[in-house]
Amino acid sequence: MPPRTPTLIQLLGLLVTLAAVGTFSFFTLRQVEDLRRLGSDIVDRNRRDSLQLIRIQDDVAQLGLALRDMAEGAEPYPLEAYRPQFQRLREDLQNALELEARLMPATRTEAQQKLLETVFARFWSEVDELWQLAAEGKTDAARAMIRTRIEAERATLATLISRLLIQNNEAEAAAVEEIQAIHAKVERNLYVLLVAVLAAITITGSLVIWHDRRMFAQVSHLSEQRKELAGQVIRVQEELFRTLARELHDEFGQVLTAVGMMLLRVERRLPEGAREREDLREVREIANQTLDRVRSMSQMLHPPVLDDYGLERSIEWYIGQYEKQTGMKVHYEKTGVAPWIGDAVAIHMYRILQESLNNVVRHAGVKEAWVRVRYSPEKIEMEVEDHGVGLPEKPQESGLGMIGMRERAELLGGRIEFRRRPGGGTVVFVQAPLRAQGGKG
Amino acid sequence: MLRRDFLKGLGGIWPALCAGQHGARPGFRLTDVTAQAGIHFVHNSGAFGKKYLPETMGSGCAFFDYDNDGWQDILLVNAMDWPGHKRQRTTLKLYRNNRNGTFTDVTRAAGLDVEMYGLGVAIGDYNNDGFPDLFISCLGQSRLFRNTGKGTFVDVTRTSGLWGFDGFSTSAMWFDYDRDGFLDLFVTNYVRWTQEGDIFCSFDGNSKAYCTPEAYRGATCWLFRNRGDGTFEDVTAKAGVLDTTSKSLGVTLLDFNNDGWPDVFVANDTQPNKLYTNLRNGRFLEQAVRIGLAFSEDGRARAGMGVDAADVDNSGLVSIIVTNFDNEMMGLYRGTRDGQFVDRAPQAGIGQATRHSLGFGCFFFDPDLDGMLDLLIVNGHIDESISRARRNVTHAQPPHLFMNDGKGYFRDVSRLVGEAFAAPKVARGAAYGDFDNDGDLDILITTNNGPAYLYRNDVENGNRSVRIRLVGTRSNRDAVGAVVKFQAGDLSGSRMVKSATGYLSQSEMPITIGLGRREQLDRVEVFWPSGRTEEYKGLRAGERYRIEEGKGLTAGRL
DSSP, rough: OOOTTTTHHHHHHHHHHHHHHHHHHHHHHHHHHHHHEEEEIIIIOOOOHHHOOOOOOOHHHHHHHHHHHHHTTTTSGGGGGGHEEEEEEEHHHHHHHHHHHHHHHHHHHHHHHHHHHHHHHHHHHHHHHHHHHHHHTTTHHHHIIIIIIIHHHHHHHHHHHHHHHHHHHHHHHHHHHHHHHHHHHHHHHHHHHHHHHHHHHOOOHHHEEEEEEHHHHHHHHHHHHHHHHHHHHHHHHHHHHHHHHIIIIIHHHHHHHHHHHHHHHHHHHHHHTTTHHHHHHHHHHHHHHHHHHHHHHHHSSSSSSHHHHHHHHHHHHHHHHHHHHHHHOOEEEEOOOOOOHHHHHHHHHHHHHHHHHHIIIIIOOEEEEEEEEOOOEEEEEEEEEOOSSSSSSOOOOOOOOHHHHHHHHHHHHHHEEEEEOTTOOOOOOOEOOOOOSSSSS | HHHHHHHHHHHHHHHHHTTTTTOOOOOOOEOOTTTOOOOBBOOOOSSSSSSOOGGGGGOEEEEEEEESSSSOOEOOOOOOTTTOOOOOOOEEEEEEEEEESOOOOTTTTTTOOOOEEEEEEEEOOTTTTSSEEEEEEEEEEEEEEESSSSOOOEEEEHHOOOOOOOOEEEEEEEEEETTSSSSSEEEEBBOOSSSOOOOOOOOOOOOOOOOOGGGGGBBBOOOEEEOSOOOOEEEETTTOOOTOOOOEEEEEEOTTOOOSOOEEEEBSSSOOOOOEESSSSSSSEHHHHHHSSSSSSOOOOOOOEEEEETTTTTTOOOOEEEOTTTOOEEEEEOOOOOOOOOOOTTTTTTTTGGOOOOOOEEEEEEETTTTSSSEEEBOOOOOHHHHOOOOTTSSSSSSEHHHHHHHOEEOOOOGGSSSHHHHBEEEEEEEEEEETTTSEEEEEETTTTTTTEEEEEOOOOOOEEEEEEOSSSSSTTTOOOOOOEEEETEEEEEOOOBBBBBBBBBOOOOOOEETTSSEEEEEEEEOOTTTTTTEEEEEETTOOEEEEEEEEEEOOOO
């Protein structure tokens, strides 16, 4: 069954997260709006209103002090002398009251505002009457009026303004409480959001990890299977080559050798210079050539030197053959002491060398190649280098040869790299571990 | 904010950062010559531990020429021990100028060794006899001393009609509010305080501290009209000046609306400042709130102490300095063309520089004689234990000497003009005057319960001045309220003759016009209080002149 895609889980997780963030944002924005409303409409306005009320309270207190001076006769001046002072305070009060009326908080009732205006009007009307009495020289009556009616009105004003200030303070305290409650709600929402987002991330993440692990296990299993299959294909191929080589060498070789011997014997029985003798010699020549070709083909399919002398000698032998057959010059370098490398490793290294040098002659367009082999007890490294046209800039699909080389390197548990030389050309580098090899094969 | 405004703002900050107390030497030096001048005065506040409010307020000082010899003499006001706590006898001191840089104490000979709880001084020739008379504002009964012209003074408080006015009188000034040719007297009162009614104030709840004025009820200022016969009439009520809410400490004369009639600005402590506009009919209209002088820019009544007014930017518009409490900044109110005032102290470099200063005495003057009025502010806290309550505030505080760059910015150079001058003091009064007649302005500073200081100014930059004394004939003889408009090349401006200004103190009456390197004053116009206008030309730099109303100019003497 093909594995299920995790996209659905991820989408679901994303949706849950987005939903949580969206819900939180919606509620938070509403709460911020409430905060703004409370801040600007109630707290700020209350404070500005309170400032005006304090100004009014201060003016009323100043009036009180002046009235006290007038009643006590503290200054040696007629009562009317206080008129400019009252006028100044009256103007300031008027200005403050106008400002205050504009800032009046929502908690103020119409009745309260009306009362404030009425008491002020009554106070100033009393004060006007006072100036009248003062102008008429009725100082005692005026002083009595201050002590009784005007001071009473002023005290009423002072109380009224104090009450309004208290009311403002209470409204402000209530607003502050509400603000704190909103802050608490926002804080709670934040925690809920945090939990929801964390849960969504955890669940989605866990599912994705679980899915990835399953996929990885499947991929790994498939890779093992493919490797095994490739190994078997190569092994079967090598076995086939070996059998073919042996058959060619043993069967066809012996038959052809026997044919040659028999032809020689018949030839010798014929008189010198006989035409038949010459024909037989030609047939024998053909048989010998066929024998050579069969032997050569057998060696190419699976060189017996590999089984008899191991990798090191096989490389040297093959390079010699290669130079002879292709006319290429191969610079061979060997480093380290070669241990016995049996067929299991040797055949693959040999085939990689064979394929690499074949590629040079086929694609590089040069007449020289370099082969470097480094031996150490733990590993073998081999480089085949040419200074030819190099690998294409955009590697096309790997050819069968290169796939084969990779498969063989993997079968050895090693690695292979196809590098482009900076000055042009290609380097095939292969490295393979050398495990303890028990004798030949 | 527009980008242009922002850049302009930055442009303002940069000189502020660069200027500070660094930069070029201001071109003059102030040397402490108190001892070598023979001035050995110590103020006695009477303090004995009870921390009575008046103890921390005084006292004032004055430069004036009591003997009319053309050399400025010195008067230092003193208080006295409290009744029941008598330890010493202290009186004000009058120092006669010996014309050689030294002074002689002539207090006793002048008949001024009178004990009183003196606070301020205002000097004016109220009887127009040619000799300056003395008004000493006191806690209790203030005193008026008439100058006999023979080196002595006579206490005429009773006969002049000023007897019986008991108060906590602080600054006072002479001016001719009705322009009848006789100097009238304006007296500010602080609060209604008595020894018996003293209130316990404290920073820490245990030990007593000096109270701020909130603890006491305000007191009205007084205006006394000079009848011209040596007596005065209390016109406080009649003139519309009565205001029992005021807690006044400073007063100055100005003509803010340029109508030729003297107006009065009163600095109030914790109460709105007052601007009494002269209605030209013997009455005043208080308008400080309306024209923007009552409060700080954020609408608070500050602790106004000293005050002075002058044509600081030579524009013909008056600017007003008001010294305030620490953490309040000084107020520099600049007049606008539409008759309003705006506090420009922060933009002018004065606001931030004075944040931690508790300012008292202040005045505009021209110590470097460059033609632009600079500003002196002397400072000192009211309580010696203030450092315990507020770490960044000290009892003794250095003065500020702000140099006017002519472009609306002031640079404090106090530390660059003399170490002794810059030393912290518990300063109160301050006055300027050219005591050595070298053409530049020297400085006198008093301290609370401490010595007075005389600083000789030596202008080193080659600048010169023209000094002019105005003598009224139809106008009051001191020409108080006269305005001198001048022009010297590209320099022009105006100066007004005043009696006392600042805080409890009086500077010399002659006008000093700094000319820089200019050779002469091209033109001088005198607007006499009588309404007469006179014009003079070609007044030479470095010269002294006397201009007598209707009689003309005399060179070579003041």
